Amino acid sequence: MSAATHRALVRLPADARGRTRVEVVELPTPRLGPEDVLLAPVTSGICGTDWQILRGLRADPSRVLGHEGVARVVEPGGTGLRTGSLVTVNPTHPDDPSFLLGHNLPGLWAERTRIPATAVRAGLVLPVPEGADRPEVAALAEPLASVLYGLEIAVGVTRPAALVVWGDGTVGRLAREAWQRRLPGTHCLLVGYGADAVDPRAPGLAELLAGLPEPVGVLIATPRTGTLEALSAVDRHVRGRLMVDVHAGLPSGPVPLSAGEVDVAALRADNCGGEPRPPRVRRFDRPTGPLLLYGHRGVSNRHLRQAVDLLLARPPEPRGGGVLTHEVDLPGAADLVNSVLDADRRVADGRRVLKTAIRTGGGDDG
Template structure:
């Protein structure tokens, strides 16, 4: 197959739209045409140089249609099929979509044989071919984390982080943890808190992650069963963990969803290799997931777990959830742009530490590759 396609490319410290040669597919490979793709918090960290992931074309969230297949590809992946790609291969570290292999922010994406052979390309119903697909992978991450935390049977769930994962989590907790669960949502910035107050969610107590927020956690009953979700960027996870451990007095379980630097530790959890604990579960493997009970510096027991990526079942369940309850999550897609608009937004985010694009707070940016006019404005 010959020809070219447009791609949003990181090059020379900026982001541009380039024409790239369209390659493949060869044996057991699949060529995809993205329909919608999302930009996530990890992508923004890469744009800002906070991560060293090498792929010039990022993007691991979204849906695509099969364009062509190589020999030996399963019959359920015929051309025209709507699919999502599990971006994290549980057994092949050379395949991490949008991180060490080119991602979805381009008009054609070649998916490697190992990912196809091991079932990471998942057919979806046609109903998933909407802008909501930009939320599919992060919602799958949330389902993974909340499924683990639900087994703690918490009275309260504390969510650190006001990016898209934090906002998805507070909306999903009543279904995945319990309708009567108390929800505390801790925000990094005043503009983030203001956005949440303008988009309220029932039963969610939204506060700043400051001294007053820590006091709120400390005021929870001593016998409270508390689950903590760290939906935080890599440079904030340890600080937020220490805030939670320093304030909470009850039975605590923590999901280390946020990124961590290599060999991360906390003085409040002596001897615990937090990076290893987070990485112990990868792409849904093992099943059941591993959990670790560790002692704090004052002898209290804390249950820790985390995960890299999601399993296929989490993606399938998230896809079904988006079809069943689209109104619950759609307001989180604050920006819908085309390929050129994506490059402009990414350049802006790379230059600024603020999550503001076109004068509006960015929660989720969705990129549309299918024809049509923008309905929420581009970047200006």
């Protein structure tokens, strides 16, 4: 049986700017209903969406965030899952919007997390191989799965001669690697703020975009606040056949593009959790060439398993290198989150924060 209480990283009341600092708090371990499952997270990730919530850019109500990671089963609730086995959770229910792990339900930044029966029955608790709790696997599987989802849609539409990845955070860098592995030899332009990227404010960027060989594929993986600027720039400067994956979130409502006004947020929601098949891709006629526009939310179990397998096959990332830049325990996560919020810069311990893995132990005390 699980302990009566557990530690969790809990959001505090918002400050005047809407930001929510966090602290480690002892909470009552949730009681389970029929067919609920209790998990002990081992390793979880801090993703870009989490940073948006912490900064007050999204209104998600959960006090405990965390929707990507690996856990051990503590109480299987008669589901057939084995106590002590390693699992991951698909955080998005395709048919039940009330289940969105770490957004409107308590997430994985805790020593115990309850997964409700509706998600268990939908098969969202997935067994994974031993070793999948490695920080770079647990923290990167869900974002890589989302990249693979978008890539699968793209290759079903056209093979690009050039690729633009706009946003050089975790998703952007995973996308560049995945696209170049799937489509070797494709010219790739990374737009962002890292040393290997072109700054989006660079005066020569428009010329670079205009000179790309068509067809051009674009993946927009910016923070939510940069999505519209990136979409407008590629629409304005890329000529010929253009395919855009709006991976990043954006406000609802019409967006002015050269082909007319488009509700890009609604279009992005057309593909969710691997459905429908074939995915929906909209075509718009621009003065400079056709625009093929799509987006997607969530991932399928198939994408998650594929991502876990790919990451397990890779050598472990050195701590502080690659996409996984920080590894912390729960108190260390509180320090990192609060320092980033206070400084208003994604920097901790002198390094840019891309992906952070939080180690919670996975029931070592239970």
